[in-house]
Amino acid sequence: MIDSQFDLVVIGGGPAGIAATSTAASFGLKVAIIDERATFGGQIFKRLGEGFAIQSPDDLGKDYARGARLIDELDQPRISKFTATTVLTIEANQIITSHPVEGVRSFNPKALVIAPGAYDRPVVFPGWTLPGVMTAGAVQTLVKTQQISPGKRIFFAGSGPLALAFSAQLIKYGAPVFKVIESAPFPSPAKLLGLLSSVNGNWDLAGDALRYRSTLLSKRVPFHYGRIIIKAEGSGRVEEVTHARVDRDWNPIPGTEVVESADTLCLGYGFFPSHELFRLLDCNFDYDETRGGFTVAKDHWGLTESSSPIPIYAVGDGTGVTGSYSAEAQGRLAGLHIANHLGSLSTTERDTQSKGFLKELNQRNKFQRAINKMFEVKQGIYQLADANTVICRCESVKAKEIDPVIDSTCDLSVVKSYSRAGMGLCQARNCQRQIAAMIAKRHDRSISEINFQTPRMPVKPVEIGKIADPSIREEKYFIQ
Ligand SMILES: Cc1cc2nc3c(=O)[nH]c(=O)nc-3n(C[C@H](O)[C@H](O)[C@H](O)COP(=O)(O)OP(=O)(O)OC[C@H]3O[C@@H](n4cnc5c(N)ncnc54)[C@H](O)[C@@H]3O)c2cc1C
Known part of the structure; x- marks a missing residue:
């Protein structure tokens, strides 16, 4: 099923995605917000698991209250919420998702915000x-x-x-x-x-x-x-x-x-930005080790340069880690820009409304840059493994098995083909930079010169039965 009713689809229900969604919807846009988790809030505003009863929300701290306020912003009639829904790939302007019960669904919006957050380095x-x-x-x-x-x-x-x-x-x-x-x-x-x-x-x-x-x-x-x-x-x-x-x-x-x-x-x-979807869309990237390595290039509205037929916005920690306040401000700015782009908000009004968020973003980014200077990540972090250390934990590939392959290549995709490193469930989220650092050291290059593995769908693991066409039978490969 292709769902074309939405002006905007937002991937990621953390502070950045929520802010983009509610801002765009407040100007009359029809918005779908998608998150693979059971609840919205993202990393920082994780909710208590099922079965917990909250007696006194104050005891859960100020982050809990801030998260609750933000999540409540999604209760607007123009917003459709999709939880437990994983985005598997984006092809042209089609966003393809999977839900454990409802299966595969496609969205075909006029604009897309990607706010996938980050994961532990x-x-x-x-x-x-x-x-x-x-x-x-x-x-x-x-x-x-x-x-x-x-x-x-x-x-x-x-x-x-x-x-x-x-x-x-x-x-x-x-x-x-x-x-x-x-x-x-x-x-x-x-x-x-x-x-x-x-x-x-x-x-x-x-x-x-x-x-x-x-x-x-x-x-x-x-x-x-x-x-x-x-x-x-x-x-x-x-x-x-x-x-x-x-x-x-x-x-x-x-x-x-x-x-x-x-x-x-x-x-x-620290963290690595989740940039799989940006890589699939062939976006441009910069490199900053302390912000998590490769970071997607974008302007202050979050607009990326990509060959996609619809505008792609990148906001929040998935674009380089800067924290939840900055993520929220980035989401608001993207929401305002999209409302203007789709004709629901005048340029003058957009610029007036964005002033406060731009100021906040600048102040937050300045602080973050000063912190990053105090805690610069150095290359020694990549030099701790010995020959017997497992580098790719999904496929159990050790350093000594990768070593001979990198003698003759600087290409992570070639290393993957020859050694299976990066071929497993996490699709190299855990080992890619480590292998890149090994290649950089061997060939006397900088880690930023070692490009990603070729991105492939699905970006997140999914049961084959959810995406394959069950009517196609290939006796040669599948035993009934
Ligand atoms: C593990 C971790 C713990 C953190 N803890 C703190 C903390 O205690 N205090 C603090 O101040 N900051 C913390 N941070 C930083 C803070 O969470 C972030 O700055 C903030 O949450 C960024 O917001 P975001 O919206 O960009 O991303 P997130 O809050 O990470 O939200 C991204 C959302 O996108 C969803 N998503 C990603 N890919 C897909 C996909 N393919 N399909 C569907 N959904 C997808 C994820 O499920 C997630 O909910 C933490 C970060 C991480 C990674």
Whole structure:
């Protein structure tokens, strides 16, 4: 079924997607918002899982209330909501989705907003695939939505503002984090001054950071700068973690290793934008390691350059990680631009209404840039694996199996064909940058010069029966 009734389709129901949807709908546009999760809110505004009754919403913190207000904006008659619906591909102007019960559906709108968010940056080192090694996002989801702590002795290794935020949040939720290491050095006075000069318009975030720091101090949880995780060991699950001091490039300094016992290792080294759909659309990209590597190129309205017959807007963390306030402002700006583009809002009115959001976006971005300078991700993060480390966890491909292939190619798609690395369920979301870094090192190039694997549909796993035509029988391949 092709659904052509919508002016706009928005992919992603986090702050960016919700803001774009409700803004565009408030000017009379008919909008469909699609998210693969069961509820809207995205990463930051995850709702409690099924079966929980909320006695006092205030106890769930200010993020919960902000999320509830935002999600309520979707209750407008011109908005159609599609949850548990995964976008599998976009072909020309057709967005193809799959739902576990309702099956495949196609949308054919006049404009498209893609707001797919980001995911935890995978860090590859010996032992990273052991049970008990978890990304911060996964641990956060467990404690936030199910109120379950993954362990009794949690070691937190990471970098950037969310390493501080996550570890403090986990402690608040009752998860026993006993130590935190941060790979960046203690910020220099110049970097702190840079941060102070950009704090205007960001007092809420600065206040949050101080509260997170004081949570760790009050619980006497040590926080060490300039250290990185190098190994996790245990029989069947994590029992010990090893970390070491780093040099300027985050390479571990021999002789500085410390071994600690832990039953959970939580990793929070930042995020990678989910750019699969932008790659399918052949959008242009920039590169910024600290914002997650490749980031889609766009103007301040979110409009991308692509060969698609309809305008494609990219907003939120999926375009480079800048946080939820910036994501929301980006969504509002895209919504205003689309309303103007489709004739529901005059250009003068669009420009008047966008002023406040542009100001907020500039202030938020300035603050984020100052933070990024304090926590620049260095290339040592890609140098932690040894020959026996599994690089592609979906297909269990080790470094020593990829090594001979990269001798003769710089092409990730060739590495995939020869070694199966990147061919599995996650479609290289976890291993692609690591392999790119191995290629870059071997061929003396920069990681930004190593292009993506060729993007393929479906961008997310789907049952073959949902997308295949059951009337086609091919005896040669399928046994009845
Ligand atoms: C794991 C994690 C935890 C975070 N925790 C915090 C925190 O505690 N505090 C904080 O301030 N910030 C946090 N952040 C950052 C914050 O979540 C983001 O800045 C903010 O949510 C960005 O909003 P967004 O709308 O761009 O993306 P998101 O909120 O990530 O929303 C994107 C949505 O798109 C959907 N989606 C993606 N691909 C598809 C597809 N193919 N089909 C259908 N739906 C799709 C996803 O299900 C998701 O709901 C976290 C980020 C991550 C990745």
